Amino acid sequence: MATRASAPSAPVTISTRVDKVGLRPKVTRAIRAFVVVILTVLILLPVVWMVMTSLKSPSDVVAVPPKIIFEPSIESFIFLVTERVQFPTRQEADEFRARDDLKWYEKKVAERGQKITRVGDFPKQLRNSFIIAGTSTIFSVLFGVLSAYAFSRFKIPGEGDLLFFILSTRMLPPVAVTIPIFLMYRELGLDNTYFGLILLYTTFNLSFSVWLLKGFIDEIPKEYEEAALVDGYTRLQAFRKVVLPQAVTGIAATTVFCFIFAWNEYAFAAMLTSDATRTAPPSIPSIQGVGRIEWETIAAASLVFLLPVVIVTFALRKHLLRGVTFGAIRKG
């Protein structure tokens, strides 16, 4: 830096630093903190309520006024993974309870006058969700990275039009095409198959993942691969060893967004799946209680359903923060 000698000027007495502008910085900081706390509480309240409900016993769930302090119970989770029947008479229930070859969870259920008949549907539905959301996420990101790389690096005739076309698949709400897709899938025999939903979710996510990843790959200077090319690597090797590691942030962000969409999708799952392939989202609201609406079971299902997204997001959080502010990634 060159320093320039200049005539002495009046000392600067008013700070022009942006963070110091404002009359009472402490007061504004306190207000800001207050707003953040209120927002956090508002956002977290339903989640906390859900967790509390899932840990309440059937009688506490419906207690009026709602109990804030209660004795926690994991009955709801047993209910969630089991299929039960009510004993027709009090006497039969008591006799069953008296048996000493009962497992701990059978005892818990027996206290409610119920008997476990088999494993419930929820675990299977959760597994279906994993298979469908996981596979479609892998495909969305894989194809997304490849085509984003091609769009970013090669001269493609009609590149702009193609990119616009890819984006245009996002321009109408998916629900608007439910009926045609339903009919098409029925004709093609794709309804009620894993492949059908994986294909559908991949299609929906691909436009998003191509655009997002293209932004990230554009940010990687092409000299990186070129250096690898002159150093004796093929383009595919250069892609794998240089581009992919540089793009992890973008890939992580895209993975999370694609997974969240596929995991949460409700409308098509409700319409295109039944027993064998039904995923978790359409099944949670239709959980059948035994003799009543089991709110604690529904809350437990929602909680379990929420966990994978939380875990995936948490695992990739380091990349996500940079990912969602992309465009501001430093080079080099």
Added chain:
Amino acid sequence: MATIELINVEKKFGPSYAVKPMNMTIHSGEFVVLLGPSGCGKTTTLRMISGLEAVTDGQILFDGKDVTWLHPSDRDIAFVFQFFALYSHMTARENIAFPLQAQGEPRDSIRKRVEEVAKMLRIEHLMNARPGGLSGGDQQRVALARALVRRPAAFLMDEPLGALDAEFRESMRAEIKRLHIEQNATTVYVTHDQIEAMAMGDRVVVMSAAVVQQNGTPAEVYHDPANLFVAKFIGSPGMNLIQGHYADGRVALPGDNRYDVPADWHTTIHEAIGRDGDIILGFRPEAAHISASGPIATTVYTTDLHGSYTMLHLEIDRDTIVDVRAGRGTNYPIGTPARFDLDPAMVRFFDPKTEMAIRKGGNP
């Protein structure tokens, strides 16, 4: 080490030329600098040599072998980029080893070679650092090490010092030069800094507007510029160029000045522009000396003091100011008259119509 030949090599982007058909030979072990203003096609030329950019037409030969359509990885060259192009997910050591791994060399010999190169560039202590944590100069040293490690047939460097601070640039310039002498590697070096070009090049190729303007040693380019562009572009300040009219061994200059052309130039000038015609007189600031009996009368416009000399800016007339170098001893107050004479061995002439130099023995 390879000899590189470009035969009518050209590059078009759409309808416009980035490099017009170009012929050039870079001899084995030579350090050739491509010099020119921004956008003149230097990088494009280098990228065509490397194979990163396909030629539109023409041929590239390495040691007589046609490599025009060979993949970059098959050309056995190393490329040093302006922004280093170090991989931020690898340590310095891994970066340097990267080119060797492509060839599937055994681990031990890779490690040995990497250590060797690190020592040569004095970066042993940085080997476990990631590029992000290194200074610009150190990053460029690592990039140079990565280029050196494979002992390629030729080095291609695209403004390798452009992103560095002035102080680093000086010392890195010396390091690159020393490395070149030690390795005796064919090197093509791109820069738009003419001081760098003159200091480093065995040969300087001056480019402008997609065309090679001159290809010669630094001394040739400096003392015998091929045309007005090179005369102005090389040197700081560039060559003084004064519009004049030649007739019978004399040049009439602005401000009623007359300059008697040295006798050994007469025939050459007659051949080029005839006995009577417009001409441009050119001379370097150090070719002029202040002298009370000098033929050219001027007024002192301003003076700049430099370390060992004074640069005088002398006004011949309102539109013509020339730069003349003088000793530090004398004071030249602004507005006082000054006359100067020219060293007859150092005057040059240009044809204003073709903008080409008028040269004894014709243009090569």
